[in-house]
Amino acid sequence: MKHRRKHVVLLWMLVCSGLAEAIEPISTSIAVGMAAALTGFLASYPNILYYFHECCRPEWISFNKTGLDVDLEKRLFGQHIATRIISKAVNGFVNNDKPKKPLVLSLHGWTGTGKNFVSKMIAENLYKEGMHSSFVHVFTSELHFPHASQIETYKSQLQQWIKGNVTNCAQSMFIFDEMDKMQPGLIDSIKPYLDYYDRLDGVSYQKAIFIFLSNAGGEKITETALDFWKAGKNREEIKLCDLENALSLSVFNNKKSGLWRTCLIDKNLVDFFVPFLPLEYKHVVQCVLAEMEARDLEPDKGIANQVARDLIYFPKSERVFSATGCKTIISKLDYYY
Template structure:
């Protein structure tokens, strides 16, 4: 609908301008000036409509939308859903936050970390992940060479400063933190701290999201303990995971968070654990993917997809090794 409206307005604008151009020779100088003025005004209107800007028309938080999305689309993550909703809602309602919002999402692959980032972006920015104010860094793509880390640090600082200067409500997503060279992320520590301004730029309304598999083992250990004692996974609370998770992340010398000042100085607002997914969650993911493709949800097909995945422990087959990550390709095979 949005693209259709864009196209309609653009068509109308071009139609008016072209009509004016054809008729301009029949107008007197005053009329010609009026027509040109109208065309210029309409041109600015169309440009402003089509071109994303850092204002309330393009950047506006939808708290209800995020709540509904987390409840209906994020599978098996009651802890993450609750933390994300409260953290983002509280931050976006605050017109004068003391520091940027910093979230660190942890868990095994396929549990929903990237998906949550997408939901947050879609409920803040009109263009969602396609917004020019949402910036994604992937360690293996953007910071691949250890010999280049001094250059990466400088470029990263300049990139963040430039984009926050352009829009104070910018979002930065760092994927594959477990593959980032230790020490690199410390280069942006000043931007996450409690400063009103740095070199005339305020970073306090920006959002930083870190995605990592680091800490996943400690999360799984807790989930297995609950399962072995017959306790429901919904009984797991943040307090059961938070301390062990932050320690695991801080002390992992293979992670971009190793001994980082971001953790040492308590600049990460929330360590958000993503639990391993069970068979029932994989079925739900598959049904949701079918619906997203415009297919009629078929539980028999969803069960076939789920049974085709690898689970652990091997004998009990409780948790999916890759979460919901491979269901897209598996579904292609069964439909």
């Protein structure tokens, strides 16, 4: 029945596009008759087309809490704070039928610690098409907003992009990468969309998700992680309260953060500042083994250790944390295989 419906939809599209006139020896009268018959059939199954073209409906947008939790536990390494926050924040927000405002997450930490990875996990467990969904929108500062002289134009464009996409689908996701390279003041242009408004010009933004990714604040996070390590404490003892306030202040006062002096922080519109801790040697090994598994390769701890040893660590004398996290392991693994 499923295949029959698919064929009917395709034929309906063919007839409606006018291509039926080019098919011989079908006459115009027969084509019109077919169109009428198909119209009647589709009227009996009004939701058929929704299964073949992505739209803003539960068939395409449905949160998989178990899937996200498994991904965070099994694929994100060394990030116990981020794992807990992301799981609770996303689950609580998506399952709230009437949120008061959009979900706003600001992810901070050095490169290769998992910020982009987590954004992808959220998308994959919320949208059927994952990162390829037409409702997931990624902005990269150096690509979309490169020139300081055009900041006013960027502000207007950004507002229009967000308004247009949320109008199209209330459950849209916006990911802002490289926030530390964004023009200061630009992000303030979307402040009204993140605030506690039921509607703005007839549009509700309360079910949208905004995620900011930034290296800013990485120094403060690393400093805290080093202090715990020097004190002989386990990194899992680090709590959100040890970092969140200092992290938000560090980002707010950093001219290179993209969130410098922003009203989003001043007005408490960022729901969570999520710290991503620097990764240790053992975490890099876990990343390599996970990449092997993703490629259907036999896990080889010998090769995983070789890849991990090739990376640069800091402080230089102790070699505690990977300078690039897990970011370069794919190319390193290619070399060894």
